[in-house]
Amino acid sequence: MLLNDSEPRLAGRVALVTGAAHGIGLAISRRLALEGAAVVLNDVDRTGLAEAVAHIREFGGQAASAAGDVRRPGETDEMAAVCEREFGELHILVNNAGLLRPAPMHEMTDEQWDAVVDVVLRGAFNTIRSAAPLLMHQDPDPAFNRKVVTISSVAGVHGVPGSVNYSAAKAGVIGLSKALAREWASLHINVNVVAPGRIVGTMIHASRDEHQRPHALADRPQVPMPIGRLGHPDDVASLVAYLVSPDSDYMTGQVLELHGGMEVIPRR
Numbered sequence: 001m002l003l004n005d006s007e008p009r010l011a012g013r014v015a016l017v018t019g020a021a022h023g024i025g026l027a028i029s030r031r032l033a034l035e036g037a038a039v040v041l042n043d044v045d046r047t048g049l050a051e052a053v054a055h056i057r058e059f060g061g062q063a064a065s066a067a068g069d070v071r072r073p074g075e076t077d078e079m080a081a082v083c084e085r086e087f088g089e090l091h092i093l094v095n096n097a098g099l100l101r102p103a104p105m106h107e108m109t110d111e112q113w114d115a116v117v118d119v120v121l122r123g124a125f126n127t128i129r130s131a132a133p134l135l136m137h138q139d140p141d142p143a144f145n146r147k148v149v150t151i152s153s154v155a156g157v158h159g160v161p162g163s164v165n166y167s168a169a170k171a172g173v174i175g176l177s178k179a180l181a182r183e184w185a186s187l188h189i190n191v192n193v194v195a196p197g198r199i200v201g202t203m204i205h206a207s208r209d210e211h212q213r214p215h216a217l218a219d220r221p222q223v224p225m226p227i228g229r230l231g232h233p234d235d236v237a238s239l240v241a242y243l244v245s246p247d248s249d250y251m252t253g254q255v256l257e258l259h260g261g262m263e264v265i266p267r268r
């Protein structure tokens with residue numbers, strides 16, 4: 001598929017997406033590129049990252065690679081530097097990198113707690129702080145909003161039993177985003193959160209080894225979704241594309257749940 005000739009909604013925008021080699025992050029990167037943005041993809045998985053960048057370039061999208069670990073501030077600084085080197089600026093940041101380490105509360109280890117909180121919460125903090133000088137750059141057009149979107153989860157809004165680390169970290173990024181939305185509102189930087197429910201083809205179907213067990217939600221009996229199907233990474237990408245576009249310039253500090261009507265997480 002090639003980009004068509006009409007002016008795409010995100011033409012001229014530069015985006016950084018973390019955890020972009022697979023799943024939701026890849027779908028977001030692909031969608032932003034299709035809408036005309038130049039996309040810098042980040043991931044710790046260098047092989048997957050190279051494939052993701054090649055995939056976007058194949059359909060005519062602009063993409064660059066910024067391998068690195070969001071837990072390390074020096075590496076998030078380098079991701080921002082890649083944006084500036086490759087495309088000269090940065091308008092959109094999507095904090096998507098995440099992982100699961102489920103365990104019952106009384107059995108959860110320090111390692112499991114730290115692994116999730118460090119990537120999800122510390123990682124979002126590191127990446128936003130590194131991107132801040134570029135995002136805060138005063139554009140001559142004050143109506144030209146910049147955008148930060150963080151991928152939380154229904155776990156961060158409602159809590160998921162068996163994943164207190166994940167639920168706490170995903171709630172943490174909501175608090176961070178709500179505070180930052182107010183801190184940066186006068187700079188015309190919108191800060192919002194997407195909280196997906198079950199999304200197929202992603203970490204919820206990951207391998208079942210001890211450290212990559214599927215999402216606690218996936219362990220539960222399948223309940224019919226009110227909307228009749230599970231979510232797809234492209235569903236998340238569509239919402240993110242709206243939140244980083246000029247169409248959402250008046251929206252900030254919001255948490256948008258995306259769960260096909262799944263109001264309550266079923267108990268085990």
Ligand SMILES: NC(=O)c1ccc[n+]([C@@H]2O[C@H](COP(=O)([O-])OP(=O)(O)OC[C@H]3O[C@@H](n4cnc5c(N)ncnc54)[C@H](O)[C@@H]3O)[C@@H](O)[C@H]2O)c1
Binds near residue numbers: 019024197
């Ligand atoms: N899949 C779901 O059902 C679901 C539901 C709600 C929220 N989410 C959230 O969506 C986001 C994407 O999840 P997914 O399901 O696509 O998972 P995924 O495992 O397919 O993708 C996550 C990506 O993050 C990368 N990553 C992990 N640690 C990293 C680090 N330290 N630095 C940089 N990259 C790192 C991984 O290599 C991977 O490519 C996560 O934040 C997840 O918590 C997923």
